[in-house]
Amino acid sequence: MIRYSLICAEGHAFDSWFASASAFDDLAARGLLSCATCGSSRVEKALMAPAVTSASPDEPPPLSAPRDLREALLAEIRRQIEEKSDYVGLSFAAEARAIHEGRAPERSIWGEARPEEARSLIEDGIPVAPLPFMPRRQTN
Template structure:
């Protein structure tokens, strides 16, 4: 797919995705492309700079991803240190806390997808804790 920057006869700018340049020409020729702002079918392509990813940009992304994973690991570690592990009783215990049947506290444990959906439907806020590869050993 190719992304084109487009404009209409009234200088409204928008984007469109096409399989090829010929596909763009064909759709415009059949009147299938319209300006989302004014509905004009008089559409042209604007000049676009090519999107090129440099090694420096890739390195910045890798550093950002590494930082994000480190922060996620730290957040997970803090939750596990400061909350009670309730194992497979998580859904039941979360409901008790939510409805004031037991003292409010941080918990973590396991829950099935169905249990999580049911908790969310009941208005219980839950968030999955990631399990990192090195924790599976």
């Protein structure tokens, strides 16, 4: 695994892990990388300082490594969800119920629900799960 510091066309900096240098190159060439903050697909490697350590192989990695990996995984989860499902906003509970009852086409959706709405869906046997991130808010 290799970690790269990345930057998008909007100037957002973030890190991501790749199986190899060629894996990064392949994903970048196919336009399959996106910014963890704004979703821009114009992502490049940022200038990085080499990670030099004198720690022995028996010592645990620095505390930042698990955090960096977690952030990279969350960014990938967000990217996959946003790419492969429909955001229905505050209509999530109503839309999930309509899909479950056959009144709306079956598809993957995500959105926002009040706790009591989510609880009602679960009690009625409608499969839902919380996401580890909040929707991006549009600002003027």
